[in-house]
Amino acid sequence: MQRFNDLADFSSEEIRGLIDLARRLERQPEPRALEGKVLSLLFLSPSLRTLTSFQAAMIRLGGGAFVVSPEMSIHGLESRSGIVMDGAAAEHIREAVPVIASYGDAIGIRAFAKRENLQADLDDREFNEIASLVGDKPLINMESAINHPCQSLADWKTLDDFEIPANGGRFVLSWAYHPKPLPLAVPAATVHMAAMRGMDVVVLRPEGFELPPAIMGKARAAAEASGGRVIETTDRREAMEGAHVIYAKSWSSTRYYTDRAGDKALREQLVDWCVDEPWFENARPDCRFMHCLPVRRGVVVADRILDGPRSIVIREAHNRMLVQMAVLYRMLKG
Amino acid sequence: MQRFNDLADFSSEEIRGLIDLARRLERQPEPRALEGKVLSLLFLSPSLRTLTSFQAAMIRLGGGAFVVSPEMSIHGLESRSGIVMDGAAAEHIREAVPVIASYGDAIGIRAFAKRENLQADLDDREFNEIASLVGDKPLINMESAINHPCQSLADWKTLDDFEIPANGGRFVLSWAYHPKPLPLAVPAATVHMAAMRGMDVVVLRPEGFELPPAIMGKARAAAEASGGRVIETTDRREAMEGAHVIYAKSWSSTRYYTDRAGDKALREQLVDWCVDEPWFENARPDCRFMHCLPVRRGVVVADRILDGPRSIVIREAHNRMLVQMAVLYRMLKG
Amino acid sequence: MQRFNDLADFSSEEIRGLIDLARRLERQPEPRALEGKVLSLLFLSPSLRTLTSFQAAMIRLGGGAFVVSPEMSIHGLESRSGIVMDGAAAEHIREAVPVIASYGDAIGIRAFAKRENLQADLDDREFNEIASLVGDKPLINMESAINHPCQSLADWKTLDDFEIPANGGRFVLSWAYHPKPLPLAVPAATVHMAAMRGMDVVVLRPEGFELPPAIMGKARAAAEASGGRVIETTDRREAMEGAHVIYAKSWSSTRYYTDRAGDKALREQLVDWCVDEPWFENARPDCRFMHCLPVRRGVVVADRILDGPRSIVIREAHNRMLVQMAVLYRMLKG
Structure with a gap:
């Protein structure tokens, strides 16, 4: 699995397979499955559940994650093309994203809608632009303008659970x-x-x-x-x-x-x-x-x-971690 | 051990047993003891030693920790009951705490006194309210209005050390x-x-x-x-x-x-x-x-x-990590 | 290796040995080499690459890192000597640095030049003062007033790569x-x-x-x-x-x-x-x-x-992680 960006990219059988894998990993932990593996987490928008559940998921599989988030003392990230960067932003996503991606075995990216243009958001233009910068690194959509596949996979499992x-x-x-x-x-x-x-x-x-x-x-x-x-x-x-x-x-x-x-x-x-x-x-x-x-x-x-x-909202949120473990396992171990 | 909230909940022998365990883990590291185990760290008040020593303790035992802290770009957390949340806070502790707890095998919580009511603080009312939300998840008091058991256990060991x-x-x-x-x-x-x-x-x-x-x-x-x-x-x-x-x-x-x-x-x-x-x-x-x-x-x-x-303050602070390793080991491995 | 502070402290052969080790660890991962080992990361100045590449490096070798950074809700750190601390800063580096160092097996420190005095910066006076507080703990310079040995080692490897x-x-x-x-x-x-x-x-x-x-x-x-x-x-x-x-x-x-x-x-x-x-x-x-x-x-x-x-800036930045893995390996495993 190279991209986890949209449930629509998978068949129902594949989705059910991921949920089965989540259940198996909950029942039979594999704390060395991803030893030495790193997940890069790039948040361009705020997070609580996603931030913590992805870190927990990697630890449970024996690897780890690092976080880049908007409130960190990083230089503001510029995303516009062809701009003269003489303002506050000291770094462009065209450098930051490939570098951050290169430190991990996979990368998760969150970038909420800017709501400046409905069509652009429906097309997930900003997320796709950022995603195009990660090269062939496995990529997880951690919520973009128009998608949130980790939430949907957790929701599907929650419906099954009940x-x-x-x-x-x-x-x-x-x-x-x-x-x-x-x-x-x-x-x-x-x-x-x-x-x-x-x-x-x-x-x-x-x-x-x-x-x-x-x-x-x-x-x-x-x-x-x-x-x-x-x-x-x-x-x-x-x-x-x-x-x-x-x-x-x-x-x-x-x-x-x-x-x-x-x-x-x-x-x-x-x-x-x-x-x-x-x-x-x-x-x-x-x-x-x-x-x-x-x-x-x-x-x-x-x-x-x-x-x-x-x-059933607490179980629903807990399922975030479990399904993300399955996605990471499939992505990084196969 | 389900709760580490107050030294008064333990006998002197149990306290001495924890200190002995801390010494043993320092002498004979067990870097796989807690492999795949996750500690959730929820800071509602600032921290330096507690924040870093708990993360270090988990890594030394082969697991890991994630941190939720007040300066993160999480939605401000509401804690009052029965309130209409139409202000700044976008999330209530009644959801946030169970979810964060559910991602870990144990949870540490820090919430300083609000100093609005002496009796409430003496009763540790706020901490107990938050603690009631973690269900049966093992819980560590990382400093509440009226207690700081990790500090006291480190202090006890420090007195022994000297x-x-x-x-x-x-x-x-x-x-x-x-x-x-x-x-x-x-x-x-x-x-x-x-x-x-x-x-x-x-x-x-x-x-x-x-x-x-x-x-x-x-x-x-x-x-x-x-x-x-x-x-x-x-x-x-x-x-x-x-x-x-x-x-x-x-x-x-x-x-x-x-x-x-x-x-x-x-x-x-x-x-x-x-x-x-x-x-x-x-x-x-x-x-x-x-x-x-x-x-x-x-x-x-x-x-x-x-x-x-x-x-002897540096040794005292260093003991924070060592005794917390013992608490985590007992809690998560027995 | 006790200090990684300046390429000038090493022979060309030692530098080439580190680069060879970086290549070997990229080719043949050793995800348990540093199991249970902790790297303390103390940032007194902002960071993106250094912050993330050191965390990734430790995870890849089976250990982990914790971060102390300026935007955390830690008490402002005082560094002047002999001062009466009745202002905003609630902690002095004379306590904070030894404690943070004591939680790790090695410590990385970043402190940019203050540019108040050229000679002081050329002598790396502030960094050396902070470094004097870590005792015999292995120390990595993560950029001081006048040095950035991790960058230079990565740059050397990049020149070789191309x-x-x-x-x-x-x-x-x-x-x-x-x-x-x-x-x-x-x-x-x-x-x-x-x-x-x-x-x-x-x-x-x-x-x-x-x-x-x-x-x-x-x-x-x-x-x-x-x-x-x-x-x-x-x-x-x-x-x-x-x-x-x-x-x-x-x-x-x-x-x-x-x-x-x-x-x-x-x-x-x-x-x-x-x-x-x-x-x-x-x-x-x-x-x-x-x-x-x-x-x-x-x-x-x-x-x-x-x-x-x-x-070749992206490869150059990626090499930061690879050479830092070599430095950490040599420092903590030999």
């Missing part, structure tokens, strides 16, 4: 209120993952927060291949009917993607999009609650949901 | 001047440790800096069991009479614990509480100087003491 | 424009390294940027022993005549070393010292471009040079 049906299971991806316009990476990756798993997927979101056609089209293609289905609605009751799981996530208004004021005006009318017990009225009684974390309590979701039996 | 007598050894815990009101964790842990070791313990401090009855009572109970003794005094000559060791440490005024102005007014009259050679006039000639570090030169203690033969 | 002749090879160390006055460490180490390798060395720099006699004298002594030669010039054509390699680096005006305004006035007239294709007119056709990185594009060097076939 025996939520693949074909026939109803998966609601719901927008939720948040004071800031957040990236599209998680909703885009999630709707595709659930569709690829063969689920009955509903995207529940207010007007103005439609997922772009490129995202919905990719998910629908995956659903077609897997026997799943993807629909969109603004109607909560309709969406939650018979749901096995609701996956909450806030994202930017796509109508006002680069217009902060427009997004804010629309968003402020939607503070009642906070997942709470009444949402589950016509769901299955054991309907679960998922979220990729971090989550704002009382804003995205009520305390009683997070603290109650529906929530 | 052959300072247990029963019959005179241990002076002395308040010292410092421009800021510092926590009670080290003095509380230290007076208990010396009492548990069976020493003749004197707490030397100015009026207004009395250690609270809960701290003194716990130390006296330990002294009773060990054949030691604990007294308090404001009289330096009396305290230092025949002393084997003086352990300097500044702490908040307990009379003005939450009243910063009151503390400041009292404290400013006490700049002469800087340990210097005249203090040792009626001590034993080889009386030693200890301090947990960091220490302000010329403020807490004179240069000639720190740079002279009385000072 | 089969640039030792005796007879023409090495141009050229000053280049940069908006800030940078330290002398790299030019001082580089001119000595190339001379020690037996090369025909030319220092090309504008008036006011002469390398001090102490630096040039040391390089000339090395050249004498190796059969090389060291000259200085302000004439670009003369310097580049038949050059095998140009090593670009900016540095402070030595005429205005502590006079920021004088340096600025002189420097601002020199923005045309940006290495570009016309510089190579009378060099050898395959003349290479080296730089220690980070490098400002369009300021120090034109994009087309960095992105073209002359540039």
Whole structure:
């Protein structure tokens, strides 16, 4: 495995193979599998779970990781081409990325969307540009403008862990209120993952927060291949009917993607999009609650949901480490 | 061992067993003892020795550690209950702590006193709340509002290393001047440790800096069991009479614990509480100087003491790593 | 090996032995060579390559490293002697350095020039003072006021990798424009390294940027022993005549070393010292471009040079890790 950038690059069987490997490595640790191996972790955006779970994963397999993160006293990194670097940035990604990549056996890169241009973000232009600098070094997408394959693989495993049906299971991806316009990476990756798993997927979101056609089209293609289905609605009751799981996530208004004021005006009318017990009225009684974390309590979701039996967010976050061990093992040991 | 939170949770024999284990691991390294094992280190307060010595300890035993610290670009962590998280903090400790704990085989947590309420700090309320979130994961207190067991275990070993007598050894815990009101964790842990070791313990401090009855009572109970003794005094000559060791440490005024102005007014009259050679006039000639570090030169203690033969602070700090290796070994290997 | 502080402390044969060892460890990894061994990394100045390559080096040899860096929430470190520490700094290097050293099997230290006094920097006074605090712990200079031996060892290996002749090879160390006055460490180490390798060395720099006699004298002594030669010039054509390699680096005006305004006035007239294709007119056709990185594009060097076939800066940076593995191996395993 040379790239772990998008679940769409793998077959369902390959995904299931990775999840099986994650289970095996949890059951039968292999603390020398990757001895002497190094993972470079380059964060151009903040992190908690990804940062810690990748370090833990490498230690568990006998290797190690080093971290480059934005708050380190590194020289600000320039990314524009053809620029005269007489300002604050003392280094260009064209040098920094190949060098950092060269110190590791694989490299993980995180670079959130800049939200300056929707099409550029949908095309994952910045991430692809950075990724083009790592040469033939194995590369892991640790969240880009439009993808988060480690989260999606962990989510798939979490659905399996709780025996939520693949074909026939109803998966609601719901927008939720948040004071800031957040990236599209998680909703885009999630709707595709659930569709690829063969689920009955509903995207529940207010007007103005439609997922772009490129995202919905990719998910629908995956659903077609897997026997799943993807629909969109603004109607909560309709969406939650018979749901096995609701996956909450806030994202930017796509109508006002680069217009902060427009997004804010629309968003402020939607503070009642906070997942709470009444949402589950016509769901299955054991309907679960998922979220990729971090989550704002009382804003995205009520305390009683997070603290109650529906929530599987801690296991979901724990699965990040387990599936990443499988990805690293496959990448570096085969 | 599931928790390393307080020396009072162990018998003297168990403490001596840990120190013996530390010596053995120094003499006979076991660089594969904890292979594939991960220590999660969660710092909600700053650190230098604890941060580095725990990482070093894990590497020496063949495992590794990852660090979460306040200056990282993580989302500020909220800790209040039932709050609507529409401010700066994007994550609650109720999610962050279980997740971070789940990535490790054990977790160390540091959370200094908030000094908003003396009783809350004496009860270690905040630390206990955080600790309740780690589930059954082995937990190490890396300094809480009222305890610092790793420091105390290192201090015990240091006293042994320099052959300072247990029963019959005179241990002076002395308040010292410092421009800021510092926590009670080290003095509380230290007076208990010396009492548990069976020493003749004197707490030397100015009026207004009395250690609270809960701290003194716990130390006296330990002294009773060990054949030691604990007294308090404001009289330096009396305290230092025949002393084997003086352990300097500044702490908040307990009379003005939450009243910063009151503390400041009292404290400013006490700049002469800087340990210097005249203090040792009626001590034993080889009386030693200890301090947990960091220490302000010329403020807490004179240069000639720190740079002279009385000072054993570097060995004391080095022992932090050695005893922590023993704690980790016992916790993760048995 | 107890100290890796200056290539001048070693014979050419010893340097070649280290480079051979670096090659062997790249070809035949020894992922258990340093199991259980710890490298302490103390950065008093910023870093990217050094920080990451040393961590990677230790992991590849089966050990690990911990990092102390200026942006960590450690208490500011005081370094002045005899001071009353009643200000911001809560810890003195006289405690911090021995403690940090004591947690490792070796320690790397970085402390850039303060540029308050040229003679003090030429004598490496600050670094030597810090180094005096590590006791008998093996020590690596990770860049001081006047030296950068890891960079020079990597540069030597890079010259070998590209089969640039030792005796007879023409090495141009050229000053280049940069908006800030940078330290002398790299030019001082580089001119000595190339001379020690037996090369025909030319220092090309504008008036006011002469390398001090102490630096040039040391390089000339090395050249004498190796059969090389060291000259200085302000004439670009003369310097580049038949050059095998140009090593670009900016540095402070030595005429205005502590006079920021004088340096600025002189420097601002020199923005045309940006290495570009016309510089190579009378060099050898395959003349290479080296730089220690980070490098400002369009300021120090034109994009087309960095992105073209002359540039060997990425391999040069990668060699940092490889040669440091050799140094660590020799130091900790023998």
